[in-house]
Amino acid sequence: MLEIPVIRWGKPYESLEKADVVHFETGEVMAKMHQANAGLVQMDSRKSNKAREILKQFSCADLIRKCEQAADLYLTANLPMGTGTQTPEEFCSIQSATTGLPLNMCRANMSKNAFVLKHMGDMLDALTRGLSLDILTRGYGMESRNVMVSFQANSPTLGLVLPSNSPGVHTLWLPAIPLQIGLVLKPGSSEPWTPYRMYEAFAAAGVPREAFCLYPGPHDVGNKVLETCNRAMIFGGQATVDKYHGNPRVQAHGPGFSKILIGDDCVDRWEDYLEVLVKSVLMNGGRSCINASGIWASRHTEAIAEAIARQLGPIAPLPTTDPNAAIAAFTTAGVAEAMNGQIDDGIKLPVVTEVTAKYRGGDRLVKHERCDYLRPTVLHVSDCDNGMANTEYMFPFVSVVECPQDKMLSKIGSTLVCTAITGNDKWVAELVDARQIDRLNVGPIPTCALNWLQPHEGNIIDFLFRNRAFQNSPPPAH
Amino acid sequence: MTSPDQNEKSQRDLLDQQTRELVQWHFGDDTGCDFWLEKKKTFNFNPLKDVNCFDDLKKFPLFEDDWLRGGPMRRWVPKPLQEKPIYVFETGGTTGVPKSRVVVEDHWIDYELFSATLPDASFPRGANWLMLGPSGPRRLRLAIEHLAQFRGGICFCVDLDPRWVVKLLKKGDVDGAKAYSAHCIDQALTILGANNDIQCMFTTPKLLEALALRLMDQGSSVEEAGIKGIFCGGTEFTQQWFRFACEELLGPNVYITPTYGNTLMGLACGKPFDPADNYKITYYAPQPRAVIEVVDFDDHTKLVDYDKTGRVKLYTMTKELFVPGFLERDEGERERPCAKYPWDGVSSVRPYHVFAKTTTVGVY
Numbered sequence: 001m002l003e004i005p006v007i008r009w010g011k012p013y014e015s016l017e018k019a020d021v022v023h024f025e026t027g028e029v030m031a032k033m034h035q036a037n038a039g040l041v042q043m044d045s046r047k048s049n050k051a052r053e054i055l056k057q058f059s060c061a062d063l064i065r066k067c068e069q070a071a072d073l074y075l076t077a078n079l080p081m082g083t084g085t086q087t088p089e090e091f092c093s094i095q096s097a098t099t100g101l102p103l104n105m106c107r108a109n110m111s112k113n114a115f116v117l118k119h120m121g122d123m124l125d126a127l128t129r130g131l132s133l134d135i136l137t138r139g140y141g142m143e144s145r146n147v148m149v150s151f152q153a154n155s156p157t158l159g160l161v162l163p164s165n166s167p168g169v170h171t172l173w174l175p176a177i178p179l180q181i182g183l184v185l186k187p188g189s190s191e192p193w194t195p196y197r198m199y200e201a202f203a204a205a206g207v208p209r210e211a212f213c214l215y216p217g218p219h220d221v222g223n224k225v226l227e228t229c230n231r232a233m234i235f236g237g238q239a240t241v242d243k244y245h246g247n248p249r250v251q252a253h254g255p256g257f258s259k260i261l262i263g264d265d266c267v268d269r270w271e272d273y274l275e276v277l278v279k280s281v282l283m284n285g286g287r288s289c290i291n292a293s294g295i296w297a298s299r300h301t302e303a304i305a306e307a308i309a310r311q312l313g314p315i316a317p318l319p320t321t322d323p324n325a326a327i328a329a330f331t332t333a334g335v336a337e338a339m340n341g342q343i344d345d346g347i348k349l350p351v352v353t354e355v356t357a358k359y360r361g362g363d364r365l366v367k368h369e370r371c372d373y374l375r376p377t378v379l380h381v382s383d384c385d386n387g388m389a390n391t392e393y394m395f396p397f398v399s400v401v402e403c404p405q406d407k408m409l410s411k412i413g414s415t416l417v418c419t420a421i422t423g424n425d426k427w428v429a430e431l432v433d434a435r436q437i438d439r440l441n442v443g444p445i446p447t448c449a450l451n452w453l454q455p456h457e458g459n460i461i462d463f464l465f466r467n468r469a470f471q472n473s474p475p476p477a478h
Numbered sequence: 479m480t481s482p483d484q485n486e487k488s489q490r491d492l493l494d495q496q497t498r499e500l501v502q503w504h505f506g507d508d509t510g511c512d513f514w515l516e517k518k519k520t521f522n523f524n525p526l527k528d529v530n531c532f533d534d535l536k537k538f539p540l541f542e543d544d545w546l547r548g549g550p551m552r553r554w555v556p557k558p559l560q561e562k563p564i565y566v567f568e569t570g571g572t573t574g575v576p577k578s579r580v581v582v583e584d585h586w587i588d589y590e591l592f593s594a595t596l597p598d599a600s601f602p603r604g605a606n607w608l609m610l611g612p613s614g615p616r617r618l619r620l621a622i623e624h625l626a627q628f629r630g631g632i633c634f635c636v637d638l639d640p641r642w643v644v645k646l647l648k649k650g651d652v653d654g655a656k657a658y659s660a661h662c663i664d665q666a667l668t669i670l671g672a673n674n675d676i677q678c679m680f681t682t683p684k685l686l687e688a689l690a691l692r693l694m695d696q697g698s699s700v701e702e703a704g705i706k707g708i709f710c711g712g713t714e715f716t717q718q719w720f721r722f723a724c725e726e727l728l729g730p731n732v733y734i735t736p737t738y739g740n741t742l743m744g745l746a747c748g749k750p751f752d753p754a755d756n757y758k759i760t761y762y763a764p765q766p767r768a769v770i771e772v773v774d775f776d777d778h779t780k781l782v783d784y785d786k787t788g789r790v791k792l793y794t795m796t797k798e799l800f801v802p803g804f805l806e807r808d809e810g811e812r813e814r815p816c817a818k819y820p821w822d823g824v825s826s827v828r829p830y831h832v833f834a835k836t837t838t839v840g841v842y
Contacts, residue, residue: 016718016757037719039687043726046694223652243650 002031004082004192006216007199008044009051010209019216021190024100024331024371031082031094033192036215038224041184044213045157045228051182051211052156058207060133063178064121069205070198071117075110079200081193091197096320098190099165100329100371103321105284109167113194116171116452117201120178126453127175127461137180140470150470151461157182157213158464159229161222161236162195164188165328165394166287169235169253170198171452175460177202182211184229186222190331226250231464251463255392256289256416258447261431262297262304263422264405270300271307273421273444278311280419280447282376285328286396290417290439292447293392296384296401296408305355305380305400312376312396313359317366327395329371336372339393340365343377346391351383355400384411409434416457417447485820489765493821494531496766496795501529504556504800512553513545514800532769535793536779538802543742546577554580556797567617569741576615579741584798585617588744589625591764592737595747595818596629600707600733604630605677608705610666610685611712612640617741618712622680634674636665663688670703679705682712683719686734690727701732711737711745714828721757737761738827742801743768743792749816749823761827762819769793772812772824778805781822782812790824807833 004021005012015034022029055063073079078087086094092106099106116123124133131149135141140150158176162185163169176183187195195214203209215221226232226249233251234240241254260280262270280292297304318325330336343364347354356364356378366373376396381389384403390413391399403411409430412418419441420431428442438457441447450456503509505518505525518525523537551566559582567585568576607626613619613635626633646654666689670676681689686708690700700708708728715736723734738761739745746761746768763770772788774780782788790808794801809830813823 016721017716035718037716037722039691039719039722039727042687042691043722227656 001029002082002084004031004033004196004216006034006036006040007209007212007214008040009047009213010203010211013040019189021098021192023097024190024329025097025368027370030098031192033187033189033216036217036221038217038220041213041215041221041224042228045184048155048157048182048184048229050156052153052180054208054210055177055180055182056137058180060124060137060178060180061121063180063207064124064133066202066205066207067117067120067174067178070201070207071114073204074117074198074201075114077201077204079197079204081196081200086193086197091193095167095191095193098193099167100320100331101165101167101285101287102318102325102328104323104325105328106167108284109170109194112168113170113174113198116174119452120175123452124175124178124461127455127459133178136465140472148470148472150468151465152468153181154464154466155181155230157184157229157231159184159186159225159232160195161186161225161232161234162188162191163235164190165331166235167191167194168284168288170194172233172253172456172460174198176464177207177211179461179464181231181464182213184213184215184225184232186215186217186225189216192216251458253289253457255293256291257294257390257392257412257414258290258292258417259294259296259412259415260292260419260421260447261405261408261412262295263420263424263427264298265424266421267297267300270297270304274304274307274311276419276421276444276446277304278308281308281378281398282312282315282326282396283446283448285326286376287328287394288448289392290448290450291396292398292417292419294390294399294401294412296403296412298402298404301382301400301402302380305353305378308398308400309355309359309378312378313356314361315376315396316362317368317373317375327373327375329368329373330394331371336365336374337367339374339395342391343379343388343393343397346388347379349386351381351386352388353380353382354378355380384408409436412436417441419443419445419447482815482817482820486815489815489820490532493766493769497532497535498530500795500797500800501525503797509556509558511556532793535802540778541801541804543577543804546579547575548578551578551580554799555582559798565617565620566615567620567741568615577741579617579799581617582798584744584796585621586624586628587796588764588767589621590628591767592745592747593625593628596707596709596735597733601629601678601709602706605706606631606675607633608666608669608676608679608681609633609635610638610662610679610681610689611636612638614639614641618680621745622709625680626678629678631678632674634669634676636662636669638662659685659688663692667692670705675704677704677706678709679707680709680711683710683715683723684713686710686723687727690723700728705732708732708734709737710734711739715759716828717757717759717826720759724757738824740792740806742799742804743770743794746770746824747819749813750818758825759827760813760816760823760825762816762821762823763792765819765821767794767796769795769821770824771822772810773805775809778803784812784814787811789830790827806830 017035018032020029021031095106096103158181160173185195199212235253241252244250244252315326374395379399381399381401384401389401415437417439418437504514562582565581566578568578609622623633643655736748736759746763749760771791773791790806792804807830808827810824810827813825815821
């Protein structure tokens, strides 16, 4: 039986408590994951400064090169995994088996993570706006334009409380290592695979193991990671986001409520953009915060909903090994049923119509013995104030909302990715100023098509470093 | 020399005898308390005639702890004890009327018996104690003080209201709960640093962890603070945490003994530490005054096999309290008798999985 130990600053630690990692469909135990206790995290946090010290023995440029090597190793090598080893295929296969994510999506997420690692140098160059990374190491230095700048690390480590169901989010923490910030990871209970494989890939590429802690464990372990790391990220639902709102130490990633807004100047040609609309809703099984959950337009909304539903409605659960599998399983009992109930309640009002039902040939909720599926759902919402106009679920779900263009920005609410299909410069200027939008795409760009040279939910450089004043000579007289 | 089998048999005989005597006491018209005498009228059997051994206790309906909510408290006091000074101890109580138990001397007796299980080298006679646990209307507070006094020491206490912490956590005020925990540790450190010659302490796993880590942050340790023996309990105490405490929080020179108990039962002792157990914690009730069974989740009259998992069922039979079977909010594995405690035990006690998701555990 594969066993996965706790990792304490690079050293494996065998806990007396282990949790089963099971196959989502059969319940077969695929691995035993050693469980940390919260005190262990706090004990180890006393040495967190050493993680940064060890990483600072390498230049950022060296670490970027190691990231490039790690990308190849992550993608192609047979790497250690706890008491065993894993080929890339075995990695995807077990990830699919324990998360319910189709194999093709596991492969896609693997490529995405490797891509980010491989292009780390470009990414950091973009995110630091061309700053010499040696300045981050030294803490201060002269920019090329002859201005003294200083950046102070906010924390020697970045803590992560990782999800069980979205292997794509791991891209967010990868820049920590080349920025010489240690990693304290609490893997999700059914997806330890990416963090552990990434750890081994980094180590094989020559990054010191002492820069990493991996603490599988119960919720209090996650809480302790957030408490002891001065900068941390957590992935969860809206309640998690609300809980950490305004806390500068914790970046909470939750629902995105990402949307596509079609301007009046383009909406009569909506059929030209149908592929972008469908892709934005469906990609990665609709699991991601960057999937579109709303498509807003002032007219043709019924026809748009109908056209999307015609494509998405027939999609049904397929075996995870089927290359055409497009939706993922819900492996936590009751979650899919609860969402299904909320949607059923939501469509009772006359302003909300489910358009997919006639194309589905069956119920939205598909119950299996140990997991459930929700089949794609497209709603037409004729009242933009209705709650269903701004709802997100972790499956291909979208509300096509009828709303005058001049009201959209006051109605859309918080929106992680906004794709505005328009050529109207005045409206684009308003969109640029709309502070409820995080990532803005202007033009027919799928919401899930991310350019990694752009910041995501805040710039990680600003999160991990504090730009402050530094002088080692008197300023010019004034 | 008696064999283990003979030893277990004689313990069983003692238990049967205790059952007969205590049932006669609690259901005798001149000795019983109002509660049980009234309850007797609702039974379809006569406890005085039909209960002749421990297994006969299964004729009683399960004890419901809701019966302990509200007064009058004297309905629980057996008639011959009515003139004695009465203590009332509460349990729970974050919302609504707390559950209460009346006590005359049980807490003294329980802790005097427990005292005999403590090694003198780690809990020196005459040494002073720190009670870093709940204060207020709790049995534990007075029981630890009595234990310290019984062993010739003085007990120093902190102010700790666990109900406040549960309230903070229920409303999501994690920072407030942490601040309260820090406030308790501040009190403990003040006492430990005030030349009080404290060598023994009671505390809970969470508070011990907080204390030990704070001392380390100050460049000290539990051992350097003078502590030789720790009696620890009150909340879930896992095998992994026990190992972590021994290996990393305390070191080899500080003795820690896990205990399991509550206001109804008293105190179950941990099996003496044996490296072969790999930090597995097995508790044994103070028979014949109290009994722990591990029963089937669906049929509380049926014991599970040894090493199998079931729900913890408690019985208490003292002159002050009669509990003929109460389903605790915990589960664990049934364990075989051992040399020191020749009766069944329970290991790896943890919150009953059905309730675990809704239970709020505070600092203590």
